[in-house]
Amino acid sequence: MEKKSFVLALMLCLAIASQAQVAKYCMTYSDFVSGNWKSVDELTKGRTKQACQLKTGEKYYYFRTGDKSADKLLKKEAFAVMYGDNLFVNCRNLRYKDCPLDVSSYTHAVRFDNDKVCVMVYKCDNASLLLGIGLTLGSVFVNDSWVRFGMDVAGTGCLIGNNFLSKTNCYLVDSNANGKGKYDTVFMNDKYMEQLLSHDESLLEKYMAIGNKRNRQSSANVLPILMEKGLIASNSIK
Secondary structure, eight states: HHHHHHHHHHHHHHHHHHTTTEEEEESSSSHHTTTEEEEHHHHTTOOOOOOOOOEEOOOOEEEEEEHHHHHHHHTTTSEEEEETEEEEEEEEEEETTTTEEESSEEEEEEETTTEEEEEEEEESSSSBOOOOOOOOOEEEEEEEEEEEEEEEEEEEEEEEESTTGGEEEEEEEEEEOTTTTTTEEEEEEHHHHHHHHTTHHHHHHHTTTOOEEEEEEEEBHHHHHHHHHHHOGGGGOO
């Protein structure tokens, strides 16, 4: 029994390490567009052997490497982090109508129309909060426990294993930061979707079929439409 427990513990440690080996980051939106990624391992080379871990607070994500300088860069300066096949965008410098997001940390995101970023932020009447959505991260080390996030793509729609997506809205980052290092975002609301789908009546009807405006503008409704439109790759949401 002890040997079996040891083997399981070893496999658990190896799984955590294998997740961390694929962590990479980019510093700016331009870096993201051009594919200029750097390995997180390079930030801590020679200073720590601790694996980069994706962790979560109540409604947000952050990264820890065990190295103070690296953690500070990821927290305050980096634009995005790829953790395995999943994209996370740093909301610290994102703005909507000149209003900063309430939480200065990371949220899930997907590449939109090749050179843009669609980020999902928690619905709020005033400013936006962050919430982890149901993109499958595989098994990742979160809050000192193993958590499985469920979201499957079936054709052009989503079968959501939890209600996270219904609580988030989509915001678009499509330009570089201003002189102060802040990024403007576009809320993908009814007005935006009507313009986007102005030449695709069937998709617009499908989008508008949700009667409740709050639910209609949720990521749970917007993302499948964007995938069917071909603006988001279906394999980017797992």
